[in-house]
Amino acid sequence: MLLKLWALLIVGMNLYGTERIIALSPAINETLYALGAGDQIIANTEYCNYPVEAKNKPKVGGYFSPSLEKILSLNPTMVILQENNAPLAAKIQKMGIKTLIIKIDTYPSIRRSIFTIGAVVHKEKRAEAIVSELDQKLRALRGIIRNQKILMVFGHNTDLSKSIYVSGQNLYFDDLIRSSGNTNALQSRRKGQPVLNLENIIALNPDVIILLAPNTKERGLTKEALIAPWRSLPINAAKREKIYVEDQPYSSNPSQRLGLFLDDMRGYLIDAARR
Numbered sequence: 001m002l003l004k005l006w007a008l009l010i011v012g013m014n015l016y017g018t019e020r021i022i023a024l025s026p027a028i029n030e031t032l033y034a035l036g037a038g039d040q041i042i043a044n045t046e047y048c049n050y051p052v053e054a055k056n057k058p059k060v061g062g063y064f065s066p067s068l069e070k071i072l073s074l075n076p077t078m079v080i081l082q083e084n085n086a087p088l089a090a091k092i093q094k095m096g097i098k099t100l101i102i103k104i105d106t107y108p109s110i111r112r113s114i115f116t117i118g119a120v121v122h123k124e125k126r127a128e129a130i131v132s133e134l135d136q137k138l139r140a141l142r143g144i145i146r147n148q149k150i151l152m153v154f155g156h157n158t159d160l161s162k163s164i165y166v167s168g169q170n171l172y173f174d175d176l177i178r179s180s181g182n183t184n185a186l187q188s189r190r191k192g193q194p195v196l197n198l199e200n201i202i203a204l205n206p207d208v209i210i211l212l213a214p215n216t217k218e219r220g221l222t223k224e225a226l227i228a229p230w231r232s233l234p235i236n237a238a239k240r241e242k243i244y245v246e247d248q249p250y251s252s253n254p255s256q257r258l259g260l261f262l263d264d265m266r267g268y269l270i271d272a273a274r275r
Contacts, residue, residue, distance in 0.1 A: 019121065022074065024066055024081035024088075027104055029054055030255035031114055032080075034130055037121035043074050050249070050257075068092070080117065104254040107138070107175035114256065130256045137262035141180035144269040150177045151185035151206035151237070154193055154252070156213045156221055160229045164201060165193045172254055173212075176262070180269060182208075202235060208272050209237040209244070210265070216247035223247065240275050244268040 022043045023029040029048040032041055038051075043058040045066060060070040068091055071079060078098040081089055089099040100120060102113045111131050118127025152167035166186055167173035171193075174184045185206035188194060196204075211226055223245040230243050237243050246264055250257035 020075065020077045021121075022060060022071055022076045022079045023048065024060070024079060024085060025063055026050070027113075027253050027255040028080050028082065028102060028117070030253065030257060031117050032121065034256040035114075035118050035121055035123040035126050037117075037123055040121055042076060043071075072097075078120070080120075105171055107172045107179075110134075110172055110254045110258060113254075134256070134259050134262070137259050137266075138176065138179050141176065141262065141266055141269060143181055144266065145208075145273045146181045148182045148207040148272070149185035149204065149236075150180075150182050150208045150210065151201075151204065152177070153209060153211050154213075155211075156216065156219055156226060157211075158221070158225055158229060160198050160201070160233075164196045164198070166196055168194050172258070176265060180265075198233075202233060205235045207236045207240075208242045208268070210268060211243070211245045212251050213245055213247050214249045214251055216245065242272045242275055244271070 018040045020042045021032065021037075021040045023032055023041055024045055026045070026048050029041065029044045030050055032038060033051055033054065038053060041054075041057055043060050044054060046059050046062050048054045048057065058070075058074065060074070061067040066085070066088065068088065071092065072095060076097060078100060079089070079092050080100045080102060083101055083103045086101060089101055092099050100116070102116065103109045104113045111134070114127050114131050115124075118124050152173040154165040154167070157164060167184065168186065168188060169184055177184050185204045186194065186196070209230060213221075213226055216223060216226065226245050227243050231238050246261065248260065248264065251261045251264070
C-alpha cells in the first residue's frame with residue numbers, strides 16, 4: 001500500500017513539477033509572473049524590470065543578445081523565447097534543453113501565448129482569467145468613436161523631419177484600432193513598423209494620433225514637447241487637438257499589462273469623441 005502511494009506521489013510530481021525557466025523577453029517574463037509562476041523563473045534579460053522582483057533575477061544578457069554560455073550555466077529545464085530568437089532556440093535544443101517559442105505580434109497571438117505559457121506552468125485557469133479580462137477591455141473600446149483614421153506612432157520625435165515609425169497592419173495595435181470600430185490611418189502591406197516622412201503623414205491625414213513614447217520623463221521630455229511638432233501640421237488630428245501621448249512602459253509590451261494600455265486607449269477615444 002505504501003509503495004502504491006509513493007508511486008502515485010512520484011507520478012504527480014512528474015506531471016505537476018515546476019520548471020526552471022529562463023524568460024528571454026519582458027513580455028514572457030511578465031506573463032509568467034501574472035500567471036503566478038514567477039517562482040519558476042531562474043533568470044531573465046536586462047530589460048525584464050517588472051514586477052520589481054524580476055529585477056533581482058540573474059540576467060543572461062539583452063533581449064537581442066542573450067548569452068548562450070550564461071543560459072547553459074544556470075541549468076534551466078526550459079527556455080521561453082520569442083520567435084525572432086529562433087536561431088538561439090535551435091542551439092539550446094541541441095544541448096538537450098526544452099524550448100518554447102512564442103509569437104506575440106498580433107492580438108490573437110498574444111492571447112495564444114498566455115494560454116500556451118499557462119499550460120506549461122500548469123496555470124490554465126489563471127490564463128483563462130487573464131485573457132477574459134483582456135477581451136473585455138478590448139470590447140470596451142468599441143463604438144466610442146467610429147470610422148476614424150487612427151495613427152499609432154513609435155518613439156520620442158521632437159523633430160518630424162526625421163524618420164517617423166508607425167504601426168503597420170500586422171501588429172496588435174492595428175487589431176486594437178479595428179476592434180474599436182476605426183481604421184489604421186496607414187493602409188499598407190508593409191509589416192512591422194514602417195518608416196514614414198512628414199509628407200506621408202500629411203497625405204494620410206489621420207483623425208487621431210497616439211504617440212507611443214514610453215519613459216518620456218526619464219528621457220528629460222514632456223508630453224507637450226512631443227505633441228508640439230504635430231500641432232502645426234495640416235491634418236485633422238492637429239486641427240481638432242486629437243493627439244495623445246502614451247508614456248507608460250507597458251504600452252509596447254505585449255503581456256497581460258496590455259490591459260492597462262487598453263484602459264488608456266479607451267480614455268483617449270472618449271476624449272476624442274468630445275472634440
